[in-house]
Amino acid sequence: MTRPPLDLVPAEVPAHPLTHNPLNGVTGGIWRTRRDGRPAVLKLITPPGGGVGPVHWAASDDPGHWNYWRREVEAYASGLAGTAWADAGLAAPEVLGIDERPDGTVALWLAEVDGxxxxxxxxxxxxxxxxxxxxxxxxxxxxxxxxxxxxxxxxxxxxxxxxxxxxxxxxxxxxxxxxxxxxxxxxxxxxxxxxxxxxxxxxxxxxxxxxxxxxxxxxxxxxxxxxxxxxxxxxxxxxxxxxxxxxxxxxxxxxxxxxxxxxxxxxxxxxxxxxxxxxxxxxxxxxxxxxxxxxxxxxxxxxxxxxxxxxxxxxxxxxxxxxxxxxxxxxxxxxxxxxxxxxxxxxx
Structure with missing residues (x-):
């Protein structure tokens, strides 16, 4: 997939793929794009069975598994990513949106960080x-x-x-x-x-x-x-x-x-x-x-x-x-x- 799904990013909106580990079954793609007029990064999270990577990178639906497919979504949705180490001066990107999609995937929208x-x-x-x-x-x-x-x-x-x-x-x-x-x-x-x-x-x-x-x-x-x-x-x-x-x-x-x-x-x-x-x-x-x-x-x-x-x-x-x-x-x-x-x- 070279572009994100059209229901997330219309064809007229730029979307540039970012380097990531394509073997990991959790990640359906990462793009630099825009949301509501703001520079954004879109990460498509895929459930078990939706990825195409090898067995040792397979997504899991066990919440405690090392590669639990929803963990990053939950980390942002709960606020843990943004607050866990904030007192020590380690931040996470701002969450712009989390979209649960009909096909079972999740679109995680993060503000692009300028640095x-x-x-x-x-x-x-x-x-x-x-x-x-x-x-x-x-x-x-x-x-x-x-x-x-x-x-x-x-x-x-x-x-x-x-x-x-x-x-x-x-x-x-x-x-x-x-x-x-x-x-x-x-x-x-x-x-x-x-x-x-x-x-x-x-x-x-x-x-x-x-x-x-x-x-x-x-x-x-x-x-x-x-x-x-x-x-x-x-x-x-x-x-x-x-x-x-x-x-x-x-x-x-x-x-x-x-x-x-x-x-x-x-x-x-x-x-x-x-x-x-x-x-x-x-x-x-x-x-x-x-x-x-x-x-x-x-x-x-x-x-x-x-x-x-x-x-x-x-x-x-x-x-x-x-x-x-x-x-x-x-x-x-x-x-x-x-x-x-x-x-x-x-x-x-």
Whole structure:
């Protein structure tokens, strides 16, 4: 579908498709357009069975499922997206309308935000986002980690475990595939193999971390940077989760798809950790917070190298990363090395 349905956007109204993950069965399309004379973004939300993506991106009608199809609609309709982290200075777009359509889809209309895209962010920008993330997480920790979240049965129940466990990795993983041998040294492949084999223990360790409210998808394509403070997009995964996870994802996922220069990675690690710790303040022991970032980063991406190896020699299956296979393996090397270090440091 190149244009939204005519009952939502008439043919004479401009509608420009925006980049998104077309594999996710929840998303029927995203467009920059207009509503009631205002610049707007239209997101078409599709129920289970309406999408065409693979099984591991299928929409669910279970409100606690990691990919519950109505979660973002509910997050905006309830006001949670706009208020959850507002005290920490993290905003969400203004809701212009939510239209329930006869075919079962939902049109989510959001005000267009005028600001730099997250992919154009600087290390200082990301440090500030991390500081606000820390303050937001600390705010929810101060009230037992659940605060008013227990009012919403549509929050993801166990997002980190459910999402990572659903990634399509087939055994045996070809750890010595020629593409990997050419790009990744043997010690790194051994470390990534260890992380994969110890994934259940890694996830269990994250369960023992203090729990807060997580966005679960903080990365540059879900960030806008207007002058008056950052705005977070895509609240479709929101739910309880361990401290550190959003900060870890901000570091790792900023670089995995080649959208931001990987040469910034060392500065990014330091800036995000420092910012996150500053935001948390005295709510969490700093050593525990650092371990949480490392541990949740390992838990979030233990599947990535194995899945890349499963696909080596064929289609990469990537949505955002437009590099060829060799460039992708080489470009992800510094990030995977960091992931392996974080895993080793967190697990001891």
């Amino acid at each position: 730099r895209p997250g992919t154009a962010g600087t290390v200082d920008d990301f440090a500030e986002v991390a500081r606000r993330l820390g303050a937001a997480h600390a705010d929810w920790l101060a009230e037992g980690g659940t605060r008013s979240a227990d009012r919403y049965d549509w929050l993801a129940r166990n997002w980190l475990r459910d999402y990572t466990s659903s990634r399509p990795v087939s055994e045996p993983v070809p750890w010595d595939h020629p593409v990997a041998v050419a790009a990744w040294r043997a010690p790194l492949r051994a470390d990534l193999r260890r992380l994969w084999e110890e994934r259940h223990g890694v996830l269990a360790a994250t369960d023992r971390l203090p729990q807060t409210l997580c966005h679960h998808d903080v990365w540059p394509t879900n960030l806008l940077l207007p002058a008056d403070g950052p705005v977070l997009l895509d609240w479709s995964f929101v739910g309880p989760g361990p401290i550190g996870e959003d900060a870890a994802n901000l570091v790792l996922d900023t670089f995995f798809d080649g959208l931001v220069d990987v040469a910034l990675l060392p500065d990014m690690v330091e800036a995000v950790l420092d910012g996150y710790l500053a935001g948390l303040g005295k709510a969490v022991d700093p050593a525990l917070a650092v371990r949480a970032v490392r541990l949740t980063g390992a838990a979030k991406y233990f599947w990535l190298a194995p899945m890349m190896l499963n696909r080596a020699g064929g289609a990469t299956g990537q949505t955002y990363d437009r590099r060829d296979e060799a460039a992708m393996f080489a470009g992800r090397l510094p990030v995977l090395e960091l992931l392996a270090r974080w895993s080793a440091e967190a697990l001891g």
